[in-house]
Amino acid sequence: xxxxxxxxxxxxxxxxxxxxxxxxxxxxxxxxxxxxxxxxxxxxxxxxxxxxxxxxxxxxxxxxxxxxxxxxxxxxxxxxxxxxxxxxxxxxxxxxxxxxxxxxx
Amino acid sequence: xxxxxxxxxxxxxxxxxxxxxxxxxxxxxxxxxxxxxxxxxxxxxxxxxxxxxxxxxxxxxxxxxxxxxxxxxxxxxxxxxxxxxxx
Numbered sequence: 001x002x003x004x005x006x007x008x009x010x011x012x013x014x015x016x017x018x019x020x021x022x023x024x025x026x027x028x029x030x031x032x033x034x035x036x037x038x039x040x041x042x043x044x045x046x047x048x049x050x051x052x053x054x055x056x057x058x059x060x061x062x063x064x065x066x067x068x069x070x071x072x073x074x075x076x077x078x079x080x081x082x083x084x085x086x087x088x089x090x091x092x093x094x095x096x097x098x099x100x101x102x103x104x105x
Numbered sequence: 106x107x108x109x110x111x112x113x114x115x116x117x118x119x120x121x122x123x124x125x126x127x128x129x130x131x132x133x134x135x136x137x138x139x140x141x142x143x144x145x146x147x148x149x150x151x152x153x154x155x156x157x158x159x160x161x162x163x164x165x166x167x168x169x170x171x172x173x174x175x176x177x178x179x180x181x182x183x184x185x186x187x188x189x190x191x192x
Contacts, residue, residue, distance in 0.1 A: 008132070008173055010173060010174060048184055049174035049175075049184060050134075050171075050174050050175055050176050050177040050183060050184060050185075051174055051177045051178065051182040051183060051184060052182070052184065053174050057184045059174070061173075063132075088172070088173055088174060090131075090169060090172055090173050092131075092169070
């Protein structure tokens with residue numbers, strides 16, 4: 001049973017491009033290990049945050065879109081939580097089934 | 106002749122019902138910003154005319170945007186405001 005999810009992660013602005021890529025690759029590996037598939041990775045770049053987060057006024061936003069079994073979300077979030085450099089994250093369910101998922105920005 | 110009697114408010118309508126193209130989404134805080142006050146508080150649907158269905162969605166998306174630091178919770182913590190006060 002697969003569901004379409006999206007994960008928005010706020011990373012520390014101190015991380016370099018390489019380190020960010022490494023973190024994202026790590027998450028992708030976890031998604032695949034849990035039997036899901038990553039569909040899209042969006043890097044919004046370093047943006048100003050609306051309020052200071054851990055004393056920084058900016059951060060790098062990365063958005064991942066993926067199909068994942070619902071039971072694997074907890075495992076993914078657990079890994080996101082223990083990764084250094086991740087300031088904030090949110091997981092949003094986009095659609096019940098991958099087929100029902102509409103393409104939107 | 107009272108001013109109040111002459112004033113006829115324009116009919117309010119739900120902006121999201123009017124135009125389904127508008128993406129009501131936490132990733133687009135520019136749109137959500139029209140529905141909160143300068144201090145970041147949600148404006149009642151009574152004032153904006155948003156329908157109940159879209160007001161619920163709006164509330165949810167504003168709260169998500171705040172969580173991800175795309176919108177501020179209160180103006181005193183806003184990066185914009187802090188920048189101005191430092192000058």
